[in-house]
Amino acid sequence: MKTIHTVTLNPAVDKTVTVEHFAPGELNRIKTMRTDAGGKGINVAKVLHSFSVPVIAWGIQGGHQGKIILDKLSEQGIPSRFIEAEGETRTNLKVVDEHTKQTTELNEAGCIPSQELLEQFLACYEAGLDDAAIVVLGGSLPPGTPADYYRRLIEIANRKGVRTILDADGEALARGIEAVPFALKPNIYELETLLGTKFTSEEQIVSAARGLVSKGMSYILVSMGGEGSILVTKEEAYRVRPFPITPLSTVGAGDSMVAAMAYCLLACKTTAEMARWTSAAGTVTASKSGTDVCTMEQVEESLNRIEIEPMI
Numbered sequence: 370m371k372t373i374h375t376v377t378l379n380p381a382v383d384k385t386v387t388v389e390h391f392a393p394g395e396l397n398r399i400k401t402m403r404t405d406a407g408g409k410g411i412n413v414a415k416v417l418h419s420f421s422v423p424v425i426a427w428g429i430q431g432g433h434q435g436k437i438i439l440d441k442l443s444e445q446g447i448p449s450r451f452i453e454a455e456g457e458t459r460t461n462l463k464v465v466d467e468h469t470k471q472t473t474e475l476n477e478a479g480c481i482p483s484q485e486l487l488e489q490f491l492a493c494y495e496a497g498l499d500d501a502a503i504v505v506l507g508g509s510l511p512p513g514t515p516a517d518y519y520r521r522l523i524e525i526a527n528r529k530g531v532r533t534i535l536d537a538d539g540e541a542l543a544r545g546i547e548a549v550p551f552a553l554k555p556n557i558y559e560l561e562t563l564l565g566t567k568f569t570s571e572e573q574i575v576s577a578a579r580g581l582v583s584k585g586m587s588y589i590l591v592s593m594g595g596e597g598s599i600l601v602t603k604e605e606a607y608r609v610r611p612f613p614i615t616p617l618s619t620v621g622a623g624d625s626m627v628a629a630m631a632y633c634l635l636a637c638k639t640t641a642e643m644a645r646w647t648s649a650a651g652t653v654t655a656s657k658s659g660t661d662v663c664t665m666e667q668v669e670e671s672l673n674r675i676e677i678e679p680m681i
């Protein structure tokens with residue numbers, strides 16, 4: 370089976386704490402705490418590895434925190450190709466309110482890689498993609514990274530005939546789509562920011578996604594938190610509604626959708642199947658604590674609990 374490669378240029382040690390009632394501006398006592406290797410591509414790799422899909426996690430790491438990430442990946446048996454930067458990989462704090470079940474995220478900017486290191490990464494990536502079926506590029510760019518960096522990574526993959534999935538926001542997303550990735554997974558706010566608009570109906574979301582499809586992208590998966598998602602291709606569009614859960618930590622839910630999307634592409638699933646798989650994966654992960662992610666068994670068991678409705 371061909372391999373899925375993931376790229377996490379700005380990984381993080383995710384520190385998840387739970388508090389009874391999160392009160393900004395007041396003293397909050399932590400009840401539980403855990404740390405996980407995080408960052409979008411890393412979470413995607415965790416899900417794919419648990420699905421028994423061959424995966425390689427690429428990225429940039431540095432310092433003690435970077436070492437923690439490498440150790441956690443290796444403990445989980447996930448092959449990785451990380452280049453070492455000077456400086457310290459970031460820690461992202463996730464505060465889970467036990468009462469409201471809401472997660473508040475405080476993400477650091479990350480360590481600054483040198484321009485030489487970024488060039489070195491590009492060269493290694495270009496030389497190392499030969500067994501790749503799909504590359505997943507996810508998360509923020511480290512500070513100081515040129516905004517067109519995803520664009521360059523996508524162009525390299527395109528030249529090699531490797532399909533790409535981009536999950537980014539802001540300028541990195543705007544510049545990244547210039548290279549026409551195969552698929553995109555924006556959440557609704559990221560899509561609104563990209564297009565400079567506020568959606569007032571689901572039809573508007575479909576038509577905005579179709580605008581991206583007309584530029585050459587094949588799948589646009591718009592995630593909408595507890596409201597579910599909308600999956601759009603040239604010929605099809607589905608409104609997808611998840612089953613009710615008690616969210617324990619929504620961190621990694623979007624990444625689980627991206628992983629399921631990559632899996633469905635590899636397994637040649639239909640668009641309707643992809644609509645179900647991606648939603649089931651995101652929803653199962655949202656019902657787990659920390660950045661624990663869905664397993665294939667749990668996703669398969671939940672597939673028929675997802676409602677999908679064709680849209681025009």
Ligand SMILES: Nc1ncnc2c1ncn2[C@@H]1O[C@H](COP(=O)(O)OP(=O)(O)O)[C@@H](O)[C@H]1O
Pocket residue numbers: 556557592593594595596597598611612613614616619621622623624626647648649651652655
């Ligand atoms: N509160 C929730 N209840 C049920 N499912 C959720 C909830 N939050 C997230 N999800 C699931 O996770 C998916 C991704 O969530 P979303 O917040 O849109 O992603 P992102 O973290 O990328 O912004 C959703 O489409 C849904 O399936």
Ligand SMILES: O=P(O)(O)OC[C@H]1O[C@](O)(COP(=O)(O)O)[C@@H](O)[C@@H]1O
Pocket residue numbers: 379381383406407408409410412461476507508509510619620621622623624625660
């Ligand atoms: O690179 P960014 O945008 O700061 O996001 C990084 C964070 O996103 C995560 O990958 C989770 O992403 P999702 O909730 O979208 O799945 C965390 O593990 C990490 O701390």
